[in-house]
Amino acid sequence: MDELGTFDRFSVGLTGGIGSGKSTVADLFAAQGAAVIDTDLIAHQLTAAGGTAIPAIKAAFGAELILPDGAMDRAAMRERVFVDANEKKRLEAILIPLIRRNTRAAAEQAQGAYLLFVVPLLVESGLWKQRVSRVLTVDCPEEVQIRRVMQRNNLSEAQVRAIIASQASRAARLAAADDVVNNEGDSAALLPQVVRLHQLYLGLAQTK
Numbered sequence: 053m054d055e056l057g058t059f060d061r062f063s064v065g066l067t068g069g070i071g072s073g074k075s076t077v078a079d080l081f082a083a084q085g086a087a088v089i090d091t092d093l094i095a096h097q098l099t100a101a102g103g104t105a106i107p108a109i110k111a112a113f114g115a116e117l118i119l120p121d122g123a124m125d126r127a128a129m130r131e132r133v134f135v136d137a138n139e140k141k142r143l144e145a146i147l148i149p150l151i152r153r154n155t156r157a158a159a160e161q162a163q164g165a166y167l168l169f170v171v172p173l174l175v176e177s178g179l180w181k182q183r184v185s186r187v188l189t190v191d192c193p194e195e196v197q198i199r200r201v202m203q204r205n206n207l208s209e210a211q212v213r214a215i216i217a218s219q220a221s222r223a224a225r226l227a228a229a230d231d232v233v234n235n236e237g238d239s240a241a242l243l244p245q246v247v248r249l250h251q252l253y254l255g256l257a258q259t260k
Contacts, residue, residue: 056152058183059159062257063167065183067174067225068190070215071197071204073235073242077190078170080246086253087164091171094154095147099124108146113139134214166257175220175228185260188249189229192236194222 064086068074075090082088098105101122110118113132119125133140159167167184174180174187181187194216201212226232231252233245 062260063184064186064188065174065180066170066188071200072190072192074190081168084250085165086168087162088168089158098150175224186230187228188231189225190233196236
């Protein structure tokens with residue numbers, strides 16, 4: 053186990069592929085009273101203007117990867133790490149220790165009935181399943197993911213398919229899951245699923 057370790061409180065790791073609706077589901081859990089800690093949001097904060105990771109990124113990749121406002125150029129970095137695995141490893145070597153440190157700090161300060169960590173790459177990371185009490189996967193068909201991401205991010209179908217191919221498969225995420233939220237249809241169908249799982253998690257949190 054790495055320095056992030058496990059957590060004393062009952063905790064849920066929420067994951068799902070790009071476009072599956074992780075953030076929407078996390079917001080619904082937050083409204084129910086869960087303490088939501090979004091590792092993707094932490095990564096964005098680290099690479100925003102004034103972010104802790106910016107000096108190291110500038111030193112490792114050059115000033116051309118930093119926007120005029122001081123934030124990391126995410127589009128340029130995405131292109132670079134997608135075509136070069138070594139560049140991806142260099143970026144991860146900078147970001148992952150900082151993400152872990154900030155995640156641990158957020159967990160220690162969090163107020164809520166239980167901890168819910170939003171971890172897009174939970175399955176890929178290997179260790180998150182050991183850190184949390186349960187894994188929750190937000191699931192939808194690949195074609196739904198593609199349509200949503202094309203509309204949201206203004207990417208081509210080929211670009212979205214390449215991102216999906218770089219992530220764990222739908223089958224792998226479902227195999228890792230203790231619980232599943234189905235998000236292939238209307239968003240109104242999410243709340244009843246979240247409420248049911250929230251009640252389950254409240255009960256489990258009381259016994260931990």
